[in-house]
Amino acid sequence: xxxxxxxALALVSGLLAAPAFAQEAPAAPLPDAAEAPAPRTELVAIExxxxxxxxxxxxxxxxxxxxxxxxYAAGGKFDGAVFYRAMRLEWGEQPNGLIxxxxxxxxxxxxxxxxxxxxxxxxxxxxxxxxxxxxxxPGSATGDWSILLxxxxxxxxxxxxxDPARRPGYAAFGHVVDGMEVVEAIWNAPLDxxxxxGWMKGQMLADPVTMITVRKVED
Numbered sequence: 357x358x359x360x361x362x363x364a365l366a367l368v369s370g371l372l373a374a375p376a377f378a379q380e381a382p383a384a385p386l387p388d389a390a391e392a393p394a395p396r397t398e399l400v401a402i403e404x405x406x407x408x409x410x411x412x413x414x415x416x417x418x419x420x421x422x423x424x425x426x427x428y429a430a431g432g433k434f435d436g437a438v439f440y441r442a443m444r445l446e447w448g449e450q451p452n453g454l455i456x457x458x459x460x461x462x463x464x465x466x467x468x469x470x471x472x473x474x475x476x477x478x479x480x481x482x483x484x485x486x487x488x489x490x491x492x493x494p495g496s497a498t499g500d501w502s503i504l505l506x507x508x509x510x511x512x513x514x515x516x517x518x519d520p521a522r523r524p525g526y527a528a529f530g531h532v533v534d535g536m537e538v539v540e541a542i543w544n545a546p547l548d549x550x551x552x553x554g555w556m557k558g559q560m561l562a563d564p565v566t567m568i569t570v571r572k573v574e575d
Contacts, residue, residue, distance in 0.1 A: 370379075378433035385393065398422065399533070399573035400429055404439070405566045406542060409503070409535035411487050418478045421497070421529035422488055424470045428499050430571045433465040434458065441556065442543045451505040455542045456490055457567065461500030466498050473527045474513035482511040485532040494524045503532060503539050 395410040413422040428434050434538035439457035446452075459465045472494035475481050482488060486504045488511060491497035504511075513525035532539060542565045 372436040387388060397530070398426065399426070399572050400468070400530075400570060402434075402535075402570050403568045404538060405568065406468070406545075407535060407538035409538050410533050411503075411530045412533050413487075413530040414478065414480055418473045418527065418529035420471050421473050421527045424467070424497075424499075425487075425501070425529065426457065426572060427467060428465075429572060432569075433462075433467070434567050436572035437462060437465070437567050437570075438561075438562055439542050439567070440564040441552075441559050442545065442547060442561055443556075443559050444543070444547075445506075448506065451540055451543055453506065453543065454504045454508070455539060456500065456502040457565075458490065458501050468494050469498050471495060472497070472524060473529070475511075475525050475528055476513040476515060478528065480528040480530075481509045482526070482528050483531070485536060486528045487530045489527040491526065491531065497527065503538060505543055519569055 372387070394414040395414060398415050400411050400413055402409040402411065413425060415426075437457060437459055438461075439455050440460065441456035443453040443456070444451075446472040448570075470489075474494075480486070482504055484504055484506050488502050488504065489497040490500040511526045511528075513523065515523050517523050517567055542561075545565060546562040547558060548560050548562040549558050552558060
């Protein structure tokens, strides 16, 4: 922005130094912050057995996490993988919860873990339609991720939280632009009450939904 203002300031200085009879030119308008370009995104189509979900990856605001997802997609590592989990929260406006899928169960497809990009640094918060990395702790995320069906601010970074485990939050890195009805169909699929471990028991889909292909949408 400073560089953009330099020519305008030089023009104004020149006019002030010109003879008094010279016609005065209007000052150059300042850039309008509202006209600033939106952060760059890349579209990816997730073709599933229940329909296609199109997501916009935040390659500018969350470059590490978005690039990781694109590497998995370009290498075909999500092709044939599944959505295996539907977390259903009983409170609040429905639908409330998330679906989860990715490379879990396919160890030969897993790439090295990536650095954590917290929401207080990226500015991408957990809203309905947000895609967010699954992880056990910061720096452990690989190829599993969730899509939210409701706003879940509890997943955002909270640096001042007295519980150290809550401070980093999860890494949000994009959002659904088309196909939320498919996300809801996956979320509504039957669950296996006996599948899953610990607090995730009862959240596993009885018949996981296959991702047929996951590919970047070319311009």
